[in-house]
Amino acid sequence: MAEQDPRRQAASPPSAEPPRAAAEVATELDAAESAPGERTPQGQASLIIRAGDGAARVIDLTEGDVVAIGRAPESAVHVDDPRVSRNHAIVARHGDAIEVIDCGSRNGTSVNGAVLRDAVRPLAGGDVIRIGPAEIVVAIAAPAPVEAAPPGAAPEALEGPPSGPGAGFVVADEAMVKVFQVVQRLARAQTTVLVLGETGAGKEVVSEQLHRASPRAGGPFVRLSCAALPEALLESELFGHEKAAFTGADRRKIGYFEAAQGGTLLLDEIGEMPLAMQAKLLRVLESRRVARIGGTQEIELDVRVVCATHRDLQAEVAAGRFRQDLYYRISTFVLRVPPLRERRAEIALLVHRFAQQVAARMGERAPRFAPAAMQALEAHAWPGNLRELRNAVEHAVVLAEGGVIEVEHLPASVVEGAEGAAPPASAGAPPSSAGAPPPSTDGGTMPARLAELEKRSIEDALAAEGNNQTRAAKRLGISRRALLYKLDKYDIRR
Ligand SMILES: Nc1ncnc2c1ncn2[C@@H]1O[C@H](COP(=O)(O)OP(=O)(O)OP(=O)(O)O)[C@@H](O)[C@H]1O
Numbered sequence: 001m002a003e004q005d006p007r008r009q010a011a012s013p014p015s016a017e018p019p020r021a022a023a024e025v026a027t028e029l030d031a032a033e034s035a036p037g038e039r040t041p042q043g044q045a046s047l048i049i050r051a052g053d054g055a056a057r058v059i060d061l062t063e064g065d066v067v068a069i070g071r072a073p074e075s076a077v078h079v080d081d082p083r084v085s086r087n088h089a090i091v092a093r094h095g096d097a098i099e100v101i102d103c104g105s106r107n108g109t110s111v112n113g114a115v116l117r118d119a120v121r122p123l124a125g126g127d128v129i130r131i132g133p134a135e136i137v138v139a140i141a142a143p144a145p146v147e148a149a150p151p152g153a154a155p156e157a158l159e160g161p162p163s164g165p166g167a168g169f170v171v172a173d174e175a176m177v178k179v180f181q182v183v184q185r186l187a188r189a190q191t192t193v194l195v196l197g198e199t200g201a202g203k204e205v206v207s208e209q210l211h212r213a214s215p216r217a218g219g220p221f222v223r224l225s226c227a228a229l230p231e232a233l234l235e236s237e238l239f240g241h242e243k244a245a246f247t248g249a250d251r252r253k254i255g256y257f258e259a260a261q262g263g264t265l266l267l268d269e270i271g272e273m274p275l276a277m278q279a280k281l282l283r284v285l286e287s288r289r290v291a292r293i294g295g296t297q298e299i300e301l302d303v304r305v306v307c308a309t310h311r312d313l314q315a316e317v318a319a320g321r322f323r324q325d326l327y328y329r330i331s332t333f334v335l336r337v338p339p340l341r342e343r344r345a346e347i348a349l350l351v352h353r354f355a356q357q358v359a360a361r362m363g364e365r366a367p368r369f370a371p372a373a374m375q376a377l378e379a380h381a382w383p384g385n386l387r388e389l390r391n392a393v394e395h396a397v398v399l400a401e402g403g404v405i406e407v408e409h410l411p412a413s414v415v416e417g418a419e420g421a422a423p424p425a426s427a428g429a430p431p432s433s434a435g436a437p438p439p440s441t442d443g444g445t446m447p448a449r450l451a452e453l454e455k456r457s458i459e460d461a462l463a464a465e466g467n468n469q470t471r472a473a474k475r476l477g478i479s480r481r482a483l484l485y486k487l488d489k490y491d492i493r494r
Helices: 022-033 174-188 203-212 231-239 275-287 313-318 324-330 344-361 371-379 385-400 412-419 446-464 469-476 480-489
Strands: 044-050 056-061 066-070 089-094 097-102 109-111 114-116 120-123 128-131 134-142 169-171 193-196 221-225 264-268 289-291 298-300 304-309 333-336
Touching (some): 044 344, 056 344, 089 128, 134 344, 169 174, 169 344, 174 203, 174 333, 193 203, 203 221, 203 264, 203 304, 231 275, 275 289, 275 324, 344 371, 344 385, 371 385, 371 412, 385 480, 446 469, 446 480, 469 480
Parallel strands (some): 193 304, 221 264, 264 304
Antiparallel strands (some): 044 056, 044 134, 066 089, 089 097, 109 114, 109 128, 134 169, 289 298
16 A cells, blocks of 8 residues: 555544544444444443533443433433423434434524434434533443454553453543544554554554454454563564574564564554664564564564554654654554543543443442542543543542542542643653653652552551451451452452
8 A cells, every 4th residue: 555644643534534423433343343244232322411510420321222301300311400491302322323302492402512403313422412501422432342362472462451341442522533533544554553642541442443443353463562671672572583592592482573463563652662673673664574583584474563652753753762764654644642631521431431340340339429529530630641540430439338439539639630720731742741640759650659558558457467357457447348459459468
């Protein structure tokens, strides 16, 4: 396929087809996975509702669901406001189709700013319905994939998305809907894609969707973090080595490029790759062939390469830390994943999804969130993006012990953050910018320090109680089940 303009970005996809809705995106993702004749699984759909009192809640929409919205107290979404009719509107789902019906309301139902009166309108992910003071966002979550281990890949390369209750990815905000639309288009091309975004924003998830929606979906998806390894090790991990290629090479090893044959290789944190290694990578990308270290035979590659980084690679090129020729080679298309603070419509949905996942792991029902707690979560700047949000929700679910999550169950960093405004930052900014976790003078971010503190408190309590878990839990003021969960989480020996 001919190379495209390297400056093309997510906002300007390769051809000029009309934009499609998120529901369609989810359906296509599903279709890419199904064998002919199999039933296409549906994306998970939900309504994120702010009923005017500041509280946000989520209603999952399954096949056949009908959600009544109005001033009548028995409405599923009760909006107690004089501008709202008693039986104002209905949102219904039939199969993959979701629609809103205005039931002849006095003031009409606004969908993305257009007023609907006594009529039906199909809905897609990211659509916003306004009824009086209530705002209802339609959210579609693509189902999580089932990952097969590629031969020879290291276990950490395959850290898959969550499965089970609450599994699937949230795609609700308009900016993310656009990203996923472009993913659909790029999936069919074979070109290299560069995924930019702040740490924890979902670059890996987007890269994986690129694989899942592609004709390579049946092949392996392999991820290698270029940040974690010293140069010599990185080279042997990427290209593999022959037996006795160097001291300690006691057997032949298949590299990540070979492990990804027929599939997709995600080179994560590409901005951290040493310069000498960059030259070797460029040669492989240009020739589409790889030779194991110590070997002479060249292996032809059938691998799609996706690179990801939180760094501003153009600035890295300007600073002489990243090769310009490699930059042009990998940035045929650039996808920018927006930070969470620019996708606030997704926060409530993500909170519920993460809470469901943590509660399920603990064998509990998903908790409810008090309005003030949800407000604090929605107001926080989330410098660590979705990863920080996931950790905060986990913290709250464990502390709340199955009850309603209140502000006091949230990490202190979130509650303090709710008082400040979200800092502006651009995707792909270096970690020292506003997009990165705040620098700390004493080792680690606030969540990391709190986790360390929590781990030490547990160890102290166990030591003080002669390793008796029931008494240690009592001393800590938590249930024994919560303690067992934390012992696993912090890998504390029982
Ligand atoms: N759209 C989404 N819906 C639900 N969960 C998501 C979504 N995007 C990301 N996540 C979750 O958020 C966490 C961070 O995502 P991911 O690892 O993809 O971020 P990243 O940008 O690659 O991070 P890093 O820069 O540290 O490599 C993961 O637990 C992931 O499963």
